[in-house]
Amino acid sequence: MYGLCDCNNFYVSCERVFRPDLVGRPVVVLSNNDGCIIARSNEAKRLGIGMGQPFYQVRQLIERGEVAVFSANFALYGDMSRRVMATLRSLVPGIEVYSIDEAFFDLRGMAEPLDEFGRSIGRTIRRNTGIPVSIGIAPTKTLAKIASKLAKQYPRLEGCCYMHRTEDIDKVLQRFPLRDVWGIGRRYGRMFDRMGLATARQFVDLPREWVRARMGIAGLRTWSELQGVECISFEQMPQRKQQITVSRTFPKEIYEQKDLDPIIAEFASMCAEKLRSEGSVCGEVQCFLVTNRHREEQPQRYETSLQLLPESTDSTLEIVRQARIALRQAFRPGFGYKKAGVLLAQITPASELQGSLFTPETHEKHARLMQVLDSVNKACGKDTLVVAAQGTEPFRMNREHLSPRYTTDWKELLVAKATK
Structure with a gap:
């Protein structure tokens, strides 16, 4: 048996931990530069606010006080995720962190009843962190993902769906939307729409040879997992990143290379810090620039330039x-760039790096x-030491609704006042 722990409306839940007055009220969280909505409470969903909807379209609701809004506070969300995963790790034999708000856990060898065990996991995480979670338990990872969705949808399950009997799995697949199955994705979803297939059961009923021919090994794994056949293994060790990217959308278009130069230097520095934290090296550095696609009256460009390093x-x-x-190679005068980024590739473990006779003495x-x-920035705070190319003013995003970093900054600790 596999379990999946999925944090409910994670970004919103993180904000509510420190703002309990917002429980039961519509809450949304915005993307970088407060551009669009990337997280919604259930109350906000019922108002018709959509995922990815531009912020300006709901500004009137917010100004009337009907919806609480927050800029994305990734320092807070990352630390709260770490706390959730640490609690989960203390309760089960092993976990595989899948994303910031999801983790699989291994239940092989655990005694029944697993449904009550799953509920106890949810209660413990809620008590330790304040974050509500949904637990799905099933014979495969793909079925566990479906079970976690059911745990969110049906309050009578009390936060845990234990889906193990063949007849129960079959009933669920007969009604579960095929597009919502882990591994189907948009491209295959459109293909199945054209075929008139809408449920997971209809997908399972397809011949094995057809699935293999149309969807390859990955599709066949999903098809088999829906039938209770374990095909996606459990990995306790996180997979090493194949690429590392830092990119941002700017509050307004940037037309001058000199204005982009310190920004690209900062993004590159952030990439390098992430690279070292994983014990890796890279052999390729890429810079890309993008114009504002929402301003159709202006010329559109996507520029990119790649640098191969002589040694990782x-x-x-x-x-x-x-x-x-x-950046100098990619930049084209006369265009207003709305987004830029740095990407590192050809990533390998630093322990496997072999020097050569021509390795520079530096x-x-x-x-x-x-x-x-790294040690100074860890001890004294981010960006205490930076390379000179970044300049003295770090890149600032529009984050007018940013909450404090309650758990990672001494200056922003929550203050509680006692009254008589």
Whole structure:
């Protein structure tokens, strides 16, 4: 048996932990630069507010006080996720973190009743972190994902859906939307729409040979997992990233390369920090620039430039240098760029890096510098030390509705006042 722990409306729930007055009220969380809605409470969903809906379309509701709004506070959400996963890890034999708000856990060898065990997991996480979760338990990961969705939909399940009997699984698949099955995706969803297939049961009824021919091994795994055949293994160790990207949308278009240069340097520095935190090195640095696709009256461009490194590295100094070279190659005068980013690829473990006779003598110096850079920033706060190319003013997004970083910044701790 596999379990899936899925945090309910995670970003909204994180905000409500420190604002209990918002429980039962419509709440939304906005994307970078307060552009569009990326999380909604159930109350906001019932008002008809859609996922990805532009913020300006619901501004009147917010100004009338009908909806509470927050800018995305990823420092808070990341730390709350860590707390949820730590609690879950203490309760089960092993977990596989799937995303910031989801984790699979292994139940092989656990004694019945698993439904009550799942409910106790949910109660413990809620008590320890304040975050409500839904637990799905089933013979495969794909069925566990479906079970967790049912746990959210039906309050009588008390936060845990234990789906193990063949007849119960079959009843669920007869009604469960095919597009909502883990692994189907939009492309296959459109294909099944054209075929008139709408439920998971109809997908399972397709011949094995047809699924293999049209959807390959990945589709066949999903098809088999829906029938209770375990095909997606449990991985306790997180998979090493194949790419690392930092990108942002700007509050307004940027027309000058000199204005983009410190921003790209900052993005490259952030990428390098993530790279070192995973114990990896990269062999490729890419910079990309995008114009504002919402302004159709203006010329549209997507620019990108790639730099192959002579030797894989995790040095912020070298990665920033290469990203700035890529920016100079990608930039085209006369265009207003609304978004930019830096991407690292050809990522390998640093332990597997082999030097050569031509390895520059600065390699060891850079390694020592990066140790100092990371240790100072960890001890004294983010961006205490930065490379000079970033300038003195870090890139700031529009975040007019940002909540405090209650759990990661001493200056923003929650203050409680006692009254007589």
